[in-house]
Amino acid sequence: MEKQMQLLRELQEIDAGLDQIRDTQQSFAPGLDNIKEDISLLEAAGQEYQQELAAKEVERRDLRDVVERLKGLIAQSKEKITQISNNKEYFAVLKELEHNQKLVEKQEVELQGLIEEIDSIKEQIADNDKELEAKQAELAAKEKEVASQIAALERKIKAGEKGRTSKTKEINEVFLRRYQRIRKRFKDAVVVAENGTCRGCNVNVPPQVYNNLLKGQELLSCPNCQRIMVTSNESDK
Numbered sequence: 336m337e338k339q340m341q342l343l344r345e346l347q348e349i350d351a352g353l354d355q356i357r358d359t360q361q362s363f364a365p366g367l368d369n370i371k372e373d374i375s376l377l378e379a380a381g382q383e384y385q386q387e388l389a390a391k392e393v394e395r396r397d398l399r400d401v402v403e404r405l406k407g408l409i410a411q412s413k414e415k416i417t418q419i420s421n422n423k424e425y426f427a428v429l430k431e432l433e434h435n436q437k438l439v440e441k442q443e444v445e446l447q448g449l450i451e452e453i454d455s456i457k458e459q460i461a462d463n464d465k466e467l468e469a470k471q472a473e474l475a476a477k478e479k480e481v482a483s484q485i486a487a488l489e490r491k492i493k494a495g496e497k498g499r500t501s502k503t504k505e506i507n508e509v510f511l512r513r514y515q516r517i518r519k520r521f522k523d524a525v526v527v528a529e530n531g532t533c534r535g536c537n538v539n540v541p542p543q544v545y546n547n548l549l550k551g552q553e554l555l556s557c558p559n560c561q562r563i564m565v566t567s568n569e570s571d572k
């Protein structure tokens with residue numbers, strides 16, 4: 336029985352080790368997910384900037400066409416005005432000329448503003464691209480780094496599982512099933528009982544049960560928490 340208790344303790348140690356390795360392995364995922372999240376945000380921002388840029392470019396082309404057309408009209412009016420002898424006609428053309436000149440001035444200011452806006456969007460796109468590139472490089476480096484770490488952990492897990500399998504072969508099947516069942520609730524399915532107390536739940540074990548445990552003739556569970564109790568190696572012997 337003492338041998339079985341010892342084996343269960345050893346199995347628990349192996350399982351604790353495996354849990355720890357698996358936790359370490361899983362802990363890599365959130366770090367990568369954060370970078371991936373940043374990348375998709377930057378990609379979405381990049382697309383929005385591109386759409387904004389395309390719309391502004393269309394606006395600019397249209398406005399430039401308007402300006403060119405007005406400049407054409409102004410040139411025509413200037414040409415015409417030199418050939419007019421009639422006063423009434425002269426003032427009509429002059430009025431149109433002045434009107435178009437004012438209009439073209441206004442449109443050119445607007446066009447200049449639009450060009451500045453476009454330049455600023457292009458700068459934002461460049462900044463965004465730079466940031467995106469940096470994040471992609473960071474992800475690639477992290478993935479490479481983590482891949483080798485994960486591979487090393489997987490080797491450890493394989494070795495641990497092999498050790499576990501050979502350990503379980505030595506353990507009584509009934510005990511093993513009980514251990515597995517309890518371990519679903521408590522990571523420490525096997526606990527030490529000393530000085531009449533279960534160290535799993537820190538509740539006193541009934542004296543009769545504790546005496547039976549010390550005799551070491553059967554596998555006993557704590558009546559309070561149901562964990563498998565073993566006597567500590569040092570004391571109580």
Ligand SMILES: [Zn+2]
Nearest residue numbers: 533536557560
């Ligand atoms: Zn207990």
